[in-house]
Amino acid sequence: MKAGTAGGDRGTGVRDEPSTPSETEWDEQPLCADDDTDEPDPAPSPLTPGQAFDALYAYCAPTLVQQTYLLTGRRQCARDAVEGAFQLAWQRWPEVAVDRDPAGWVRAAAHEYALSPWHRLRPRVLRRHHEPQPSDPVGRALLSALLELPPPYRRTLLLYDGVGLDLPDTAAETEASTPATAGRLLHARATVAARLPEPVAPGDLSRLLASLPAGIHPGPVEPAALRARADQHARRWTHAVIAFTTLLLTTTALTLHTAPDHYESPVPRGTPIRGIPPKPAPGPLSASQQALRAKLRSEAAAGPERLHPEAR
Template identity: 60%
Template sequence: MPQSPATPLPSPKERRRLREAKSLSQADIAAKIGVTRETVRSWETGRTAPRGRKREAYVKLLNAGATPSAAKRGPKSRTPARTPARTPAPVAATAPTTGTAPPTQPQPQPLRVTTTAAPPFPGPRDHSPAQAFDALCAYCAPGLVRQTYLLTGRRGLAQESVERAFQLAWQRWPEVAVDRDPAGWVRAAAYEYAMSPWHRFRPGQRHPDALPASAADRAFLDVLLSLPPAQRRTLMLYDGLGLDLPETAAETEASTPATAKRLLHARETVAEQMPELADPEVLHRRLMEVAGAEALRLPKAERVRTGSEYRARFWTRAAIAFTALIVGATALTLRNAPTQYEPPQAPGTAINGVPPRMGPGPLSYEDTTLREKLRAELTTGNPRLTPQLP
């Protein structure tokens, strides 16, 4: 998750420390910036980072002094803010489009966390870091590879994305181990890598991947991949995994109303092309069926740790070599550079008294007479070669 070099962002722990030093709660920060409390929590855990104007506002708010009202509230203002996640009307309107007009007051469908979604990762507390990481990999990798395949439609890219996400998690394991949701941290990293627009320029991604064996699965995958990336990810998190709307908004770095609109448009597009999937429960089961029908290679925890350590060593050595190259080039430049000022050569000056260089002029009368005489005489034959007495 790249960060803009124009606006330096403190580390996740420093963000939380600055917020607490100003006696502000996560709800206060969210209200001032215009995001949800879950988004602020995601920023402070390092799972995601703000971007654009929200990043600038967040940094400015952290660096600014505490407001008097916030200082008076103190710890009592840390009550979680009410989120409108339970009552967005667009999310409830999931009925298929028919010829009859919809009711004026549709009953909102309660947002639910499906029972098929995996519970939060328990995280063994008494194990070594390697054992805890292996447990996290074995717990999350099977479902995460299938979810990434539905987002990209490419088996190789899905496997590579999950492996790179776990490598990044192992590099930042002290941060991931204390996160409230390590599985969500890895999931967000895998989704970000899988849906990066730069993959389209890779030579291996120019050719289409093998289609599913079932015609129904192919049709459903085509409809799913026709959605914009933001809607596709929102649909996967909410209807596929069963996350709540605030959690989906926090993971996609969007506000709750924007996430609800994305979900509504995604459902409408799917229901328009496949009316039998208008019911969210049917859509959820269909997502799980298509994801489970593919045989995908799972990353091995030991291989992921070895690959992560190898990549860290490689880039560290590359950085050291590049730094040494810069130092050597600088030293060579200083060694060969002149040690004193050498004034430039003065431009040439004109010399007086020398006539300008000219071409041949007109012939005089004597020259003309001589030329005519030479032309009148013979130029060949014996008379020209025989000497004559004067």
């Protein structure tokens, strides 16, 4: 291009070579770089994947911890769910970065993590800790009513009245049809309203859900530490898959080496078997064996003497 030629002829005519991608980590490289543009881009420099992840964490983590607390009722479980969701997001960052709603992607992962029965069975979660309850009776009744709802109903009520999604988006995120989502929402609202000490309008329910998890904050883990944990977890899984694949290939090769390579029909009954030496005949009896045989032959073969031996 002419613009490129003119740019190359300026000054000494020598361009400074940009640093190659191999000199820096992939999460420190810009998300996009366009060196062939004819006009300079006045926009700021693009974020690196690490910077974009940190910004997403700072924007979503406080709200997600409050949401997952409403789903679980435990502060530590809520923090673990948010950290697990962001670790999964970093492992799948090429997919999350181009998603039309990265915050929604992480929110769905955090909700599924919080409601998964497998994560609630961990020893860290099973430990009994004193969970401080809300100070007002309305908040305590609301939290108790939420935790008694089935998980799909609880999540539907949180997404619609707590997050503010519309009915189709709530149905899509909970993987249910729109009529089923509407039925879950009505049932959850009626159940919660019956448990509250005072009547609450549907519009006030959003305000109560927003003010209920007051004082819940993310853990002290930094986004960089989450990214490091996610990379370490991915490396462990990669090593485990490689070890399992190696073991499977070794077992398969050993089986192929030791298995018979042709069919051997079974020997029919009554067919003499060749190659087996005949059973040896018994040798002559010793003196003690001959004396025992003579004694047995001299005694009666039947009668009470055989049944009642003499006592000596």
